[in-house]
Ligand code: 17E
C-alpha cells in the first residue's frame with residue numbers, strides 16, 4: 169500500500185508513506201503534491217495520524233440507559249444504583265451484542281485501541297469473561313485492554329478481593345479500584361495498597377477510578393501515587409477521573425503536584441461524563457467537577473481524554489466520537505488558546521497511547537505497524553474546528569473502514585446572491 173499527498177502532524181509538508189507486510193517501510197517528504205497512480209491512496213493534503221485511542225470506557229454497561237430505570241438525579245451514585253438493577257439481567261449474549269455494537273461505533277470513528285472497564289462486583293464475572301473473550305477474538309482488528317473494575321468496592325463488596333484474584337487468573341490486563349466508594353477512608357487507603365501489591369504480584373497495569381467526587385477530602389490519589397512511586401511502577405499506573413482535584417485548595421494541590429510529577433503516573437479525564445455527573449450537590453456557584461487537566465499538562469504530566477460511557481446508566485448520550493469529547497474537554501478546561509488547539513490531538517492519540525503503555529506499537533514511524541487514520545482536515549486545529557470525519561482507518565496495513573467526505577448536495581449560495589446584489593447596488 170502507498171499513501172500519497174498526506175500531511176503529518178506538526179509539519180506543513182506533504183508526505184508519501186509506503187506500507188509492506190503491515191509495517192511502514194518508507195515515509196518520504198514530497199516536493200509539492202504528486203499525481204495519483206492506480207492502486208495508491210491519495211490523502212489529498214489531509215492529515216494522516218496515529219489512530220484514536222479510547223482509554224476509558226465501560227463496554228459491559230454500554231447501551232443500557234433506562235434499563236430498567238433512568239438515572240433521574242444525574243449523580244454517579246444513582247448511576248451505580250441503576251446499574252445494580254440492570255446487572256441481574258446480564259447474559260453473555262446481551263453483553264456481547266452491546267459491546268460489539270459499541271466497538272463498531274468506536275472503530276468507525278477512528279479508534280483502534282480501547283481500554284474497557286469490566287465490573288467484577290458480580291460473582292459470575294460474566295462481564296469480565298465476555299469482554300476478555302471479545303478482546304482475544306478481535307485482536308487482529310482492534311487492540312483491547314480489559315480492566316477488572318470493582319464497581320461496588322474492592323474491600324467493601326463481599327468477597328471483592330477474591331473476585332479480583334479470579335479476574336487476574338482469567339487474564340485481565342489491568343487492575344482497577346474505586347477508593348472513594350469504599351465504606352471508610354481506611355478501606356479506601358488499604359484498597360490502593362492492595363491494588364499496587366496485586367500489580368506487582370501479577371505483573372499487570374493499574375487504572376483506578378480515583379476520587380470521582382466533588383468532595384475535597386477525597387485524597388486517595390496521594391496514596392495511589394505514593395505507592396506507585398515507592399514500587400517504581402509510575403508509568404504503568406493511571407488515575408482516572410480525579411475530579412476531587414477540581415475542589416482541592418491550591419495549597420494542598422501545590423504539595424500534591426510534587427509527588428504526582430515524581431511518581432510519573434498517568435491521568436485520564438472524561439470531560440463529558442464529569443461535567444454531567446459532578447457539581448450535582450451544588451446550587452450556585454456550581455463546580456465544573458473536572459480534574460486540573462490544564463495545570464497537570466503544564467506541569468509536564470501525561471493527561472488524556474476518554475468518553476467513559478455511551479448511553480448507559482451514568483450518561484445517556486455519546487456517539488463514539490472522541491473529537492466531540494476533545495471539543496468539550498478543551499472548553500471546560502479553559503484550554504482554548506492557539507497553542508492548545510495546535511496540539512489538541514495529543515489528548516486523544518499520543519498521550520492516551522502512553523497511558524496504555526502501547527508506545528512501542530504506536531506512531532507514524534518507519535518500522536512500526538502501519539496503523540493510522542486519515543482525517544478530514546489538514547492539521548490538529550482544522551480537524552478540531554471542523555470536527556473532521558475519519559475518512560480512512562488502517563490497522564497493521566489492513567483497511568478497517570473508509571468514508572466519503574460529507575458534502576452539501578444543494579445550496580442556494582447566500583454568499584453569491586448577496587455579493588452580486590451588493591456589488592450592483594454600489
Ligand atoms: N462507574 C463509576 O464508578 N464511574 C463512572 N463514571 C462510570 C461507571 C461510567
Ligand code: FE2
Nearest residue numbers: 224285377476
Ligand atoms: Fe469510568
